[in-house]
Amino acid sequence: MEYMDTIDLIAILALVLALLLMLSVFSLKRRVNELESRLNQRDPYGGMPADPSFSRTSHIPAPMFVQNPELAPDLERRIRLLIAEGKKIQAIKVVREARNLGLKEAKDFVENLERSGNFR
CATH class of the missing domain: 1.20.5 (Single alpha-helices involved in coiled-coils or other helix-helix interfaces)
Structure with missing residues (x-):
């Protein structure tokens, strides 16, 4: 038992x-x-999608190349336009978002584009 x-x-x-x-x-x-x-x-660059009701840059339309990396010419055109308008800080923000770069790298990228006129 x-x-x-x-x-x-x-x-x-x-x-x-x-x-x-x-x-x-x-x-x-x-x-x-x-x-x-x-x-x-997540978007293709590793960030979470932005809340559509909140945008720190609401006066700048959402960049299409963030969702579609094949639109690189649009990125170049947009950055050149921002630089020409004297909106260097906004251009740096766009590059950071599109290329997933740090602040210094994006700033160097925009300044190089501004100096040389070349887009890499």
């Missing part, structure tokens, strides 16, 4: 452990799905 009680107790403990592990697996699977969903919402 005592032998059966021990086996029953081990079986119950194994069942409880299996249920706990299953709950952990489901929880992890849910978290992975959430992360995959958030990853799929």
